[in-house]
Amino acid sequence: MPATRTLDPAAVRADFPILSEPVGGQPLVYLDNAASAQKPERVIRAVDHYYRHQHANVHRGIHELGRRATEAYEDARARVAAFIGADPDEVVWTRGTTEAINLVAGAWGIDSLDEGDEILLTTMEHHSNIVPWQLVAARTGARLRYLEMDDEECLRLDMLDEVLTDRTRLLAVTHVSNALGTVNPLAALIEAAHAAGALVLVDGAQAVPHMQIDVHALGADFYALSGHKMFGPTGIGVLWARRELLEEMPPYHGGGEMIRVVRRESSTWADVPHKFEAGTPNIAGAVGLAAACDYLTEIGMDAVQAYEHEVVRYAYECLSAMEGVRVYGPRDPANRAGVVAFTMDEAHPHDISTVLDSRGIAIRAGHHCAQLVMEHCGVAATARASFAFYNTREEVDRLVQAVEAVRRIFA
Ligand code: C6P
Numbered sequence: 001m002p003a004t005r006t007l008d009p010a011a012v013r014a015d016f017p018i019l020s021e022p023v024g025g026q027p028l029v030y031l032d033n034a035a036s037a038q039k040p041e042r043v044i045r046a047v048d049h050y051y052r053h054q055h056a057n058v059h060r061g062i063h064e065l066g067r068r069a070t071e072a073y074e075d076a077r078a079r080v081a082a083f084i085g086a087d088p089d090e091v092v093w094t095r096g097t098t099e100a101i102n103l104v105a106g107a108w109g110i111d112s113l114d115e116g117d118e119i120l121l122t123t124m125e126h127h128s129n130i131v132p133w134q135l136v137a138a139r140t141g142a143r144l145r146y147l148e149m150d151d152e153e154c155l156r157l158d159m160l161d162e163v164l165t166d167r168t169r170l171l172a173v174t175h176v177s178n179a180l181g182t183v184n185p186l187a188a189l190i191e192a193a194h195a196a197g198a199l200v201l202v203d204g205a206q207a208v209p210h211m212q213i214d215v216h217a218l219g220a221d222f223y224a225l226s227g228h229k230m231f232g233p234t235g236i237g238v239l240w241a242r243r244e245l246l247e248e249m250p251p252y253h254g255g256g257e258m259i260r261v262v263r264r265e266s267s268t269w270a271d272v273p274h275k276f277e278a279g280t281p282n283i284a285g286a287v288g289l290a291a292a293c294d295y296l297t298e299i300g301m302d303a304v305q306a307y308e309h310e311v312v313r314y315a316y317e318c319l320s321a322m323e324g325v326r327v328y329g330p331r332d333p334a335n336r337a338g339v340v341a342f343t344m345d346e347a348h349p350h351d352i353s354t355v356l357d358s359r360g361i362a363i364r365a366g367h368h369c370a371q372l373v374m375e376h377c378g379v380a381a382t383a384r385a386s387f388a389f390y391n392t393r394e395e396v397d398r399l400v401q402a403v404e405a406v407r408r409i410f411a
Contacts, residue, residue, distance in 0.1 A: 005303040012299065013390045015040040026360035029395045034178050034206055034339055034386030035364050036228045039292075043232055046291035047284050058283055059257055059274070073283045076290035077273075080238060083293035084223070085214030090246065092239040092273040093281055097205040098128040100224035100239035101172070103276060104201055105132035107249040109170070115141030118167040120198065122147040122155055123372040124177045124184075129203045130372070133172060142169070149376050153180045153329045160192045168198040175207035179370035179384065180329035181312070181339030183207075190219050199245075205229055209388065210308055210337040212301035215240050227285060231388075232292035236285030239276070246272040253278040304389040309333060312387055315340045315396045319385075322403065328377055341368075341384040344403070346410040349383040355406045356383075361399055 013019050016038045019028060030038060050072060056065035058073045074088070081088040094100040109132075113119070119133050123146050137144050145163050148156050155173075164171070171193035176183050186202060193200045201222040207213060209230040215223045222245070227236040241249075251258055251269055255278035260268040269275040296304065313333040320327040324345035330336050344352060349365035356363055364384045367374045374380060385399055 004306050005300040007299060007303040007307040007389055009392045016390055017041060019390060023360050029361040029398050031385040032362045032364050033388040037209060037231050037388050040231055040295050042295045043288045043291045047233060047288040050284050050287045057280055069283055072287050076286040079290040080293050084240060085216050086240050089273055090240055090243050092276045093286055094237045094239050095235050096226035096237035097203060097224045100237055101128055102132045103239050103252045104222050105136045107252045109136035110139060111250050113140040113142040113169055116167060117142040117169045118145050118165060120145050120147060120163055120168050120171045122173050123149055123376055125174055126178050127369045129172050129174060152331060153182055155184055157188060164192055164196040168196050170199050170201060172201040174203040176337050178206045179368040179373040180341055181336040182329050183335050183337050186218060206338060211305045221245060227289040230292055232289035233285045236282045236289050251275050255279045308387055308389055311391055311393060312336060314393055315385060318396060318400045328382060339384060339386045341382040343379055343382050347406050349381040352383040352406050355409060356402045359402045361402050
């Protein structure tokens with residue numbers, strides 16, 4: 001096996017123009033990467049180049065620019081597919097994870113589920129992996145069940161026998177929790193769900209920026225991701241699905257580009273993945289996301305993972321050692337990626353975030369679109385520091401000093 005590459009934080013920081021821009025007169029400490037990550041020069045340039053030299057609509061015009069745009073768009077699909085170990089025709093462009101999950105719910109869910117069928121979710125899910133299934137359940141009569149968390153905010157695999165039944169048609173589970181950083185044991189979950197005859201949808205929004213993903217090796221049926229969390233543009237994401245599922249599923253949206261022939265009463269569909277891509281797509285977004293994937297490949301996801309692991313472990317250790325601070329999620333750093341969420345006895349998360357902001361530190365405070373996680377933890381909100389490979393131990397030190405300042409202010 002090749003040795004893990006090492007990551008030079010100073011070198012990668014120089015690739016991100018916004019990181020060297022002072023905020024409110026002080027150096028920026030950006031710890032809100034789970035909400036959206038910053039963009040390297042490579043991505044900014046790729047989008048700029050596309051609009052300056054390649055833009056027209058795709059799969060339509062028989063002219064030079066139409067050819068250039070189509071080539072750039074389909075080449076981007078192939079590069080993003082390679083980044084996640086997929087075949088290009090299994091990669092459907094979406095606006096992001098939310099739309100990817102809604103696509104599966106609206107196409108596969110509405111078409112395949114009946115009264116009494118069960119959809120297994122977990123209490124760790126982002127609302128994007130709960131609400132679409134509630135909508136499907138209301139329309140089909142399917143029932144929602146939940147796999148619970150234990151007191152370290154890890155999924156309770158011991159409950160699987162109870163909640164996976166012969167009526168379970170789908171397990172929809174996050175790879176990494178956006179509110180806790182918990183990395184879920186997907187191999188065991190997928191094996192159990194498949195043994196019960198259920199398909200598995202993985203919400204990969206918070207995993208792809210932090211670790212190498214190979215969708216074929218993972219063995220799930222659907223995998224959803226957002227470009228903007230992995231250093232690409234906003235408004236672009238991917239639904240990966242096994243090819244035969246994409247072939248079987250009816251279209252999600254109707255319109256231009258997704259058809260083969262349109263007659264007065266009915267139409268036939270284009271081949272996958274185009275069957276799911278109605279209307280003019282986010283071409284520049286696709287181009288930018290491919291540039292982000294190339295950039296990450298050059299740095300090496302093994303290097304990203306190893307480097308971040310140390311920074312996140314350090315942040316967890318410093319914060320959990322502070323008096324009056326409660327940190328959520330797994331204690332074992334091997335089961336955590338990207339996130340350290342905490343509350344303080346003295347101050348509300350919004351107050352923590354406000355004080356940190358006054359010191360140039362950006363975190364997120366609130367329920368993080370994961371209200372079932374908050375319910376489990378018995379709080380209304382947490383303060384969440386979320387990391388990328390450009391964050392440093394020195395930034396963790398600044399975070400910890402700022403949290404000390406919060407205590408002094410509110411004690
Ligand atoms: N979480 C956060 O601050 P979109 O908005 O479609 O790109 O991603 C939705 C989504 C789905 N699943 C998970 C696990 C997520 O973390 C997110 C987005 C952001 O945690 C914004 S709420």
